[in-house]
Amino acid sequence: MRMGGKFLYFAYGSNLLKQRIHINNPSAVRAGIAKLKDYQLDFVTYSKRWRGASATIVPKKGSHVWRALWEIDMTDMDNLDKRVHDNIYIPLMLEAEKFCWGQAEMSDIPEDRQPSAVYLNTILKGAIESGLPKDYQEFLKRIPHNGYVGDVDIGEI
Template identity: 50%
Template sequence: MGDPESCYYFAYGSNLLQKRMHVNVPSATRSAIGKINNYRLDFARYSKRWHGCSATIVPHNGYEVWGAIWEISAEDLPSLDLQEGVHQNIYFRFNTNVKLPDGTTKECYVYEQVNKPTTHFKLCEFPADRQPSHVYKDVIVKGAEESKLPDFYQKLLQSVLCNGYKGDVDLKLVE
């Protein structure tokens, strides 16, 4: 993945926002935006940190997930694993090729929830037990804008139904 002292990470959830990304990975530098094909964005597992369901990607032909590509120090990868709950079998990390707007690809790490949702809903039709909190959605939407994701995708993220929680969150909380 290039320089052995750094690697690339594809963020599609709260880590789209630089302020959020720097909580646990201060070395992160936004490198580009891109998409992974044949995956869809979903919300499945309740997060104590966010008081609602957290984002994941799910293999699904014909869909795409847009996100930010961050270059991070290889030394920060364990912190990112901890944040994502790899040690608790919440997410797992894998490598994938991310397609950049110019058509080139970049190999990146990405995280996917271990327990995949089995029922597919449109983002604007999630049932109550699959909805993120307003605060979590707002971080994702602000991060998508900050990352300059395509307008159509930002509108898609804005359409996500929320569970109503607008209170405080603890970004240092390990689930």
């Protein structure tokens, strides 16, 4: 959604965390939280940067994903677009319900698709900072990880 030189961005992974999103998008201002229906959080593609699989969302009827809503200046659009052009993410125009409560569930993630512990911890810190529902935070804590807690190539967190 675009409005007067700004657009709304929905973050569900490491960009939940203010410190993380500001590395590449310094204009980002938290605008609330939202729930995306009929999608679930998943981890599919290995990220050399994070030393484990990175978060994505996949369609799944009856599931949902909580996300932080950020208002970002159009001048930062290229920073997000670069990640799209690198085939890391695909932009979607989606509707979300603001401030809806519920519980997401996800089956066990195979070992080769598990996020690193440092990445998962970044997502959890962002979920807490964003004010995502406690039950969703608990869900994130139950996601299996690959145990990696060392350095990652993303800037200071």
